[in-house]
Amino acid sequence: MGMPAEDDDPITGRKAASPDFDTQHFKRTLSQFATGVTVITTRAAGHPYANGAPFVGITASSFNSVSLDPPLVLWSMANRANSLPMFRDGTHYIINVLCASQMDLCQRFASLKGDRFAGVDYRLSETGLPILANALAWFECHNRSRYDEGDHVIFVGEVERCGLQDCGGQPLVFQGGQFSTVSPLDR
Template sequence: MGMPEAEEPVMGRKATAPDFDSQHFKRALSQFATGVTVITTRAAGHPYANGAPFIGITASSFNSVSLDPPLVLWSMAHRANSLPMFRDGSHYIINVLSASQLDLCQRFATLKGDRFSGVDYRLSATGLPILGSALAWFECHNRSRYDEGDHVIFVGEVERCGILDEGGEPLVFQGAQFSTLCPLDPTDR
């Protein structure tokens, strides 16, 4: 006997209301392990920046989209004070954090004022901060933005990228905790 045939999708059909609350949804989402990034851009001219030249935010909503052209995506809440700087800017840098950079993750998630004060970084070709010791970085043209739900989805076209020469363990977020990876031996089944 075969599997029952799936219902054909109906174009234009709306989704039914969720059968769960937002806390249950958050708990379910937290089971998906993600890497952690700090996304940086220029802040000049925006009142939220308090005179700082750059702004950076911690984000775990990073993903690849396409190899040709090279595209990545990430998202930011509509209520975020720094949204106008990312929405209006032409470029941003996505810095993939290592396990040794938990302090930077927390700094860019919570610190008010100049988050770059005392932070090791260098400037990219477009003059944006690339964090020292980031496992990888992607310099992106701000290709497109999509308003979906309570977030904006940013699609960046990668113009340059780099990898930390000496490698390192990634910073991972899962189940409301930070950790790193332990490689599994595929022969241990």
């Protein structure tokens, strides 16, 4: 018995079946899962896409917890993103969890043009990275590991510091192609 091919399951030796759907159907189906919205920030100086700006930030909804001990979180970024080298090469980043009232920041950091930090209120973390004012929560992460998977890179961050901020308590949520927030259900 030979070694399994690179894309074979290491336990069973079998490949995954080809998908029976197209990309648009997959995206529509994924959109039914409600996710929180974050802005992830890091240092940009010295990279060609930074245009002289000291920081870069992106909007991401792929944030998730991984482990409590050690404290690990993950998020992912498309391989084609201009700012990928800055996140891949950096030692730290901040994950800012947005409040429902921060829709403007969500749209600003999702845009590909201009200085995304112009006029944005933030303070610097212990590693000198932007923590957005009035974000619901923030996580300062060491860039522990990166995994190339499909058309994205998965980042695993080891949380060194985190905090809560009072913005009214309602998170910005994305589901079904629309932004909303959450409300407790009656029991």
